[in-house]
Amino acid sequence: MKDNTIDTKDDKLLELKDVRTSFYTREGEVKAVDGVSFSIRRGEVVGLVGESGCGKSVTSLSIMRLVPQPAGEIISGEILFKNENLLEKSEEEMRQLRGDRISMILQDPMVSLNQLLTVGYQLGEPLKYHNKVTGSLKDMCIDILRKVRVPSPESRINNYPFEFSGGMCQRALIGMGIANAPDLLIADEPTTALDVSVQAQILKLMRDIQRESNASVILITHDLACVAQICSRVMVMYAGKIVEKAPIKTFYKNPAHPYSIGLIESVPVLGRRSKRLYSIEGHPPNLLDPPSGCRFAPRCAKAKKICFESYPPQIALEEGHDVSCWLYSGD
């Protein structure tokens, strides 16, 4: 048996190795995730950043093996969770992991909850189906609501989702996610559908819960501000591939990949005067037929000839900081 539980510093909870997921549509094969590799340690909060359509959500669905079928398909690669390859597990084994050891929070809380069932019932499902019920299921659900700071949980438990506000729905969703204290929590744009003031509250809630349970969190978002608040590490994704991985401070101080630089520049800063808002020129490539070189090359101001020809290898800049860019290959 492999001895991998001793050294907590190298303790990889989740590791993706060259994972590829595609969708087969009328127009052809859309390579949504095209060779993604990364690892997450226990207790880490990692941000997965990128614009809409870059493959962040598909990556998370691939981890949970809930890619919409029959159109979607995980083609190759390995997803190691606690050193076991998830892609080789049976459907029943996966089902037991979902909601128990790996959990996910979706984006739009109003749509993610079943409007015909009470919130209490939906909260109880992860507990019930993983045999975690000790004592009264109802009390356990009330406790969860209390933990996610929903006021008057005793009465709220019998409410239907349409009686909850957006922020409260999101809290309920978070509650469902943490009900069984999972090892890995994937939060897919948890704040995008909410008002700004509520966003801050939700982020704070997530940070507190994470500190308490020491779960690993993958925070998927396109909002760099969210990332700055609770993540310790950042991964940048573009057109189905990961282009940069860095610890949070390094990322904001010395972003390496031109796309990352562009992202940071795009965030308007209060007080800074400029004639127009900065935005990255062009748009992401069509994933039906991605270019063979670096995918960001057409939009990159510093692109060289080799950038259009072949895909840059992953280069380690310093401890924990990797980037896939030809700019850093020579030096």
Add this chain to the structure above:
Amino acid sequence: MQGYILKRIIIAAFTIFLVVSVVFFIFRMGAADPVAIMLPPDATPKDARILTEKFGLDKPLIVQYWNFIKRAGHGNFGLSFRYTEPALKVLFARLPATIQLGLVAFFAAVVIGLFIGIISAVKPDSLIDRFGRGFALAGMSLPTFWVGIMLILFLGVTLRWLPIAGRGSPLHFIMPAFCLSLYPIALITRLARSSMLDALKSDYVLMARIKGVPEFNVILLHAFRNACISLVTVIFSIFGYLILGSVVVETIFSWPGIGRLVIESFFARDYPVVQIFVLFVTFVVVTLNLIVDIVYAYIDPRIRYR
């Protein structure tokens, strides 16, 4: 919730009253002079006058209307011209036969249709799905009355396996029941499949799977329950189809129900029977709509809380 139901009942009652009035005026307006129909050809004008007085047909329209409503309240809808018995009695005598066929068709539609439709949606492109879709297309494209005639041609005339008319043994029952059920089954299959497909693509189903809910519960509790909302209306619309369907099937197979009764009565100009048929059907339809509304209130909590 009580208020909602009460409001619905009041609307239903009002609707029935409205339709009864409309029916009265239309039949008085257009129907040929009922007295002329009833009398033998050699009757004298005096006979005509006696009958007219007897039926109160000489009084002003408003008085006739009022009498009509009064009598309707007591369940008296006039005498059938053909049978010289109360029209209501004539109708009810033939009702059980129709109900027999109708109920079978309804339950077959719901049970078979839902079953195939759901499985079709859960396993797209499987054999059941392809069979289901083909069957649904056939059922909705083939006209009921032609299917009936073809069945008679093959099973009755050519092969002589089944009797082609009347009611009596279970064998008499097979063809009419099958014929009547075809369209409803096809309809429900198609709609169950499409609503389930939509439900299965939704975020709340994804969420349920994320929580580790077993697939069986995901399909039944989450997907199906939400699909039900659009299905309930369709299921009750089958009753609407069954009215015309019964008329057609009963005519073709000489099945002694109210469908065949009304066609015969119409061509025999026995208007009281046609009238009572119209009233009866309207009453049933309005009541069914009321039931649908109540069922909805139970299934969909959003309606209750408005």
Add this chain to the structure above:
Amino acid sequence: MWRIWLFKRNRPGKKNDISSGKKVRLKIPYLGFTCLALFFFAVIFADVISPYDPYEGDLINITLPPFWQDGGTTAHLLGTDMLGRDVLSRLIHGSRISFLISVGCISFYGSIGVILGLISGFFGGKTDMFIMRLTDFWMSLPGIIVLFMLASVYGPSAKTLILTFGIMGWPNYARIVRGECLSLRERDFVRLARVAGCGNLRIMLSHIFPNIMNTIIIVATIDVGGIIVLTATMSFLGLGTQPPSCDWGLMLAEGRQYITYAWWLVTFPGVAIVVAVLGFNLTGDWIREIFDPKQKLR
């Protein structure tokens, strides 16, 4: 173990039909197109391709079987009916009747439905509520009731049929149009038109209406199939077109008495109905798939 089959999800890495590239392209309904082509060919060229006059009977050659059976001739390919009229000619002309009645009905109640739907969806509020309640009520009434009542007053005929369908059919269109209207109303281009000073009528006609044309066409195409069946059914019962019309339903009613020895009289008109209906249904489904943007992925 049926559970395993029912709930099975594909293992990663194993290719299913979709990933091996097979079943993804949009299926073209060849059958539907063929049927539709046949139907319209008959409608347009009825006078030219029909071998005989559909209303003239040859009393010497009554109830001849189709040409491949004993006693049949190639002069009457599908046989003759009880009055000696050529079945094939009657079928061909019958398509015209079906088509004309359908078009007549749909134009009639389609217009009413679209207008009411536009008003309802555009103005909203009490008008909308009233019209919607009306459609609710109307849709639940079985059409045959209205047909009985109208037929009692005006006598059964093709005109009464069109009138009945016209009265019964508008709620569906009103509903659909209203739904589209409601969503379009909030779209930016409508708001811009308003800001530019367009009056209500102008917005309805030039902005909203063109956008709902798609949906209307889809619904109308599928509707034609339904009307053809209903016309045939009512005519069969005697409540629709009257003799000597060569409506398919009527042909079936007339032929029914001879079912024991003249099977062709009840088979071919039915086949004609099925061909016509399949044509419209399959084509309508295909059009709907093309225009529905949600159906990008299977």
